Amino acid sequence: MSDIIRREHTRAAVSITGDLRTSLDPSFSGMMMEDLSMGGAFVRTRFPLPEGVEVNLKFPIVGRAFPVHVTGVVAWSRDQGGVSGMGIEFRNISPDDLRDLRVFIDKLVETSS
Numbered sequence: 001m002s003d004i005i006r007r008e009h010t011r012a013a014v015s016i017t018g019d020l021r022t023s024l025d026p027s028f029s030g031m032m033m034e035d036l037s038m039g040g041a042f043v044r045t046r047f048p049l050p051e052g053v054e055v056n057l058k059f060p061i062v063g064r065a066f067p068v069h070v071t072g073v074v075a076w077s078r079d080q081g082g083v084s085g086m087g088i089e090f091r092n093i094s095p096d097d098l099r100d101l102r103v104f105i106d107k108l109v110e111t112s113s
Contacts, residue, residue, distance in 0.1 A: 009039040010038075010109055011037040012036050014034065014035060014036045014108065016033040016059050017059075018033060018067065019058040019059070020056070022055050022056075023053055023054040024053060028058065033057075034085070037105065039089065040072065040088050040089045040090050041057070042088075046084055048074075051076060054073050055073065055088060056072075057069070057070045061101065062104060069097060071092040072089050072091050073089050074086045
């Protein structure tokens with residue numbers, strides 16, 4: 001099934017550095033987000049976490065003075081030569097963060113069209 005049919009939310013290519021904390025380790029570590037949608041993100045990492053692990057993401061977006069905070073879960077992971085990482089499904093985000101994230105993604109999608 002193609003990504004266009006399968007995906008509920010439009011994804012935007014990004015290059016965002018931020019922080020990731022897992023249920024396995026309470027300290028934040030750096031992350032690189034490579035795509036983003038209202039429902040989740042792809043986080044590139046050399047050491048992907050197993051499916052089902054809860055994560056907290058904190059990342060900046062343009063036009064906002066403070067970072068977005070999202071709680072999610074690892075939906076899938078891959079550890080292949082070149083592009084290893086994990087898909088994070090967003091589970092909990094505040095209404096303000098959700099609103100600002102929607103505006104940010106809409107602008108990204110609009111400028112890439």
